[in-house]
Amino acid sequence: MAPKNPSVRLRPDIESLPTYVPGERPTVGMQVYKLSSNEIAFPPLVAVGAALVDAGADLNRYPDMYATELTEVLGARHGVGAERVTVGNGSVAVLQHVLSAVCEPGDEVVMAWRSFEAYPIAVQVAGARAVMVPVDAEGRHDLPAMAAAVTERTRVVLLCSPNNPTGPALTQTELRAFLAAVPASVMVVLDEAYIDFVTAPDPTDGPALLGEHKNLVVLRTFSKAYGLAGLRVGYALARRRLTAGFRAASTPFGVNIMGMAAALAALQAEDQVRARVAEVITERDRVAGALREQGWTIPDPQGNFVWLDLGRRATAFADHTRSRGVLVRAFAGDGVRVSVGEPEGNDLFLSLAGEWAARSARTLERA
């Protein structure tokens, strides 16, 4: 007999998905600094605005399905052919397509943890299982432990450098050693979303290793340094055979006309992008220095954000800054990530962090 109230069944692993918590948005009418989503605080470049106005005239048409011009420009920029570029609606969407092109039920995906919260969700949606390897006390990937976590079930390893949300970056030397340690049948995805902000020596250069390592995939995005988070454009670089698979698994017309036009305009205005990145780096180093002077111990910030290892007090800290007009991103029970924003926002955040540190010091003295 048929059940009385038949209903559509969701896949159990979809029903049990952790939800992605977006950075908080400001309440209308209050002066608020949004330091919760690692965005660039500058308004869009003038050249991007002009390109969007032009592109708007063609909105009744589908975009170029293959994003020919964008993939050619990106391929040339990274010294690889256009046939090694997969573009998509943000690099998180590209990652989803990459995983769904290789993962089958029961496959394992090794990642550092804590790392980008979109990863476990993407892995589960792809039907695979996340194997999380704790970052070390400095918030760095534990690469030997990650290599040791690879089994016959492992299809993919995800590396995030600089790591969101803890901040440290891998070096090219570490990356080379890791690629040498992992079987060539295991895909290694290197997410370089924040690569433009790295100032530590020997930065990773994923694209330079594509020739040597046919299992390497590099993810890049226009959401951070290029300041186009709202338009959703990201891409993967990989060998031709893998790229063909990623493209086959991708949503058709995944990058829209506006996103394509804006990305091309931003690439043409690279000098201005670099100048802005330099300002963000200066602010980041100022914020990190001031926090350390206040007594905070923070991992080496190589992105456009800093990490406060607040443990159980993470949420209370975020409540404290929110009540005073600064939105930060709390990971309950773990820590708080604070994006580098405009100098006034950073100053306000620093004064709130200073108050907190002073209060904690007094509490410790009394204890």
Ligand SMILES: *Cc1c(COP(=O)(O)O)cnc(C)c1O
């Ligand atoms: C912000 C971010 C991205 C970018 O995602 P988009 O979908 O391109 O906006 C990718 N990876 C990490 C680790 C990030 O923090």
